Amino acid sequence: MPQVLEFKLPDLGEGLTEAEIVRWLVEVGDVVAIDQPVVEVETAKAMVEVPCPYGGVVTARFGDEGSELPVGAPLLTVAVSVGADAGASEEGAGAASGSGSGGAGAASGSGSAGAGSGSGEVESSGNVLVGYGTGAPVARRRRVRPTAVAAAVPARVPVAPVVPVAAPDPVPDAVPGPVAVVSPLVRKLARQHDLDLRKLSGSGRDGLILRADVESAIRALAEDTSAPLPAGFAAPAAGVAPEPEAVPVSGASSAGRTVEGSAAQRIPLRGVRGAVADKLSRSRREIPDATCWVDADATELMAARAAMNSVAGPAAGPKVSVLALLARICTAALARFPELNSTVDLEAREIVRLPEVHLGFAAQTERGLVVPVVRGAQARNAESIGAEIARLTEAARAGRLTPAELTGGTFTLNNYGVFGVDGSTPIINHPEAAMLGVGRIVPKPWVHQGELAVRQVVQLSLTFDHRVCDGGTAGGFLRYIADCVEQPAVLLRTL
Known part of the structure; x- marks a missing residue:
């Protein structure tokens, strides 16, 4: 006899407390395999597919697409076959057999036994779900005939509770004490x-x-x-x-007069936009930042890139982007000025210098601004960094970045030149200590070797946490970046 198990929205990590249902991947009546993705959710960090630790027949789904659920709320229920003959059933081949070694409580921290009887043990993955799959191969789902499902599974239709609002009769005064809300x-x-x-x-x-x-x-x-x-x-x-x-x-004008026919729109700050707003606000509250900038002649850097990408034959590799070259210059500069690859521990009142460079780069997507992280950037060359930036950028635009790929950065490179602007004073990506901003590279009049010439000029800006270093260190870091841009051969001395 089948046992109905309830699968709850698991802890997606990184302190996330809720997620929005973007797309259901299964329907009621589908047969699912252990660790098969059943729903696609969007958190403040990324879009992820959530796998179900049980195998069986989906009997109910909780939540419509577009609705938000708190962590621990029921996602769906699955009727799992128990008994020795479960594995022999052709129709239930996608369900778990009774030969598993763990009970319902051992499947994962997010599932619990629901309605249903039977004392047999239920097979589950036993994996702890943290937002992005458990590694098992995904089985192809199959739809079960409604008559078969009705015969094997007790009917259960989720209905959102509708609570009538109290009538405007006498309402008791508020009682001191905690409110019964956990979400x-x-x-x-x-x-x-x-x-x-x-x-x-x-x-x-x-x-x-x-x-x-x-x-x-x-x-x-x-x-x-x-x-x-x-x-x-x-x-x-x-x-x-x-x-x-x-x-x-x-609507109202600046003078306070009401404007006929005008209207404002209130858009909730949630998801990626809400997470960005919270992080930027915290950065402004906690970090005493300062910004310095310099114009640099990028003509030689552009010529070096063109030479790299023109190589033919066995030595030819993938094209190297300007962003990849600037990222490699950043890692070389951080090796010389480690103060800027650090964070501040407010409770201990300590500056923590970090041993590795996890380089974040700002990427604009349809879901908003995200900052994917190239891990271990200090050990990569320009070609390797470029390949990882390309992979992460593609994943960001497709909404496939995992929380792990969006967190843990130690320094951020912000190429706002792609928006056609020259300069900016960006807000530091908390809890990092600095961010390098790069404007557009455009032809401008420039004094070169004592004569006026048209050169490819870029503005570089460094916003830094004044607690971790003073202006001399920040200026030295930015000047080294500019020197490498103007004379790429300077970088060869550190390779």
């Missing part, structure tokens, strides 16, 4: 709509307030804005529509 997402949603969580009744276990409870209250207010509001609910401002995603409000 930061629920607290944030209530905060955005000025809801008093202490005056809501939760539909979860032990009165836990769920997201559905808050959304139900918001919907009720939107349907009847003229009715008296329950205590703890703040009325929306005049001209504000109740939709949480895009809220048109009356």
Whole structure:
């Protein structure tokens, strides 16, 4: 007899507390294999496919595409065959047999036994899911005939709990003490709509307030804005529509006058944009940064790159990009000025100099700005760095970067010249200590060997944490970068 197991959204690592369902990879009634990806989710770090540690028939899915779930919330339920003859069933070949050695609780930290009977043991992967697969080959899913599923699996249809809003009758005053909420997402949603969580009744276990409870209250207010509001609910401002995603409000000019027909749009800061906003805000709060810059003649660097890429025959390799050359120059400069490859431990009041250079580079994608990391960049040549940058850039644009590929950087290279601008004072990528900015390389008048000439000129800027070094060190670092750009042969002395 099948046993129904519940698979919960696993801990995706890096302190992430929720994820948005982007695309379901299975339907109710599909047969899934152990460690087969079942859903694609988007976190504040990356887009990842979540594998299920159980093999069997999908009996229910929880959450629509586009909805957000907190870590630990149910994702789906799987009917797993138990018993000695389970492996012989042709229709259940994708399910786990009863020969596994672990019970439901040992499958992973994110799954637990759901409804169902049977004392047989259930096979599962036993792997700890951390957001990007468990390495097992993906089995092709098969759809089971509805009659077969109905005969083998007790019907179970997930229905989001709908909690009616309390009538505007006397509501008890708020009681001091902790609020029965564990999800930061629920607290944030209530905060955005000025809801008093202490005056809501939760539909979860032990009165836990769920997201559905808050959304139900918001919907009720939107349907009847003229009715008296329950205590703890703040009325929306005049001209504000109740939709949480895009809220048109009356526009106002700089003089304070209302502009007829104009409207603003409220867009929640979440996902990648929310993560970027949090990190940049923290950087501004904690890091006393300073910026210095210099113009450099990049004519010789461009000529050296052209010579590298023109090599034919057995010695020819992949094309080397300007960004790869600048990244290699950065690693050479950090070897000379290790103060800038460090971080600050505020609690210990210590500067921590890091032994390896994990070089981040800013990449603009449809999902927003991300910073993939080239690990061990100090041990790579320009060709190797270029190949890794190309791989990470392609993964970033496709939304396939893992959290591990987006974290752990020690220094960032920001090529904003691709946007057609000359200079910038970027915000440091917390908790790093510095960022090198590179503007566009354009022909400009330049004094070369005592005469005015047209040269390829680039502006370089260095934003650094003034706690880790003074202006002399920062200036020396930037001057070495500029010297290598103007005379690439300078770099040969460090190779």
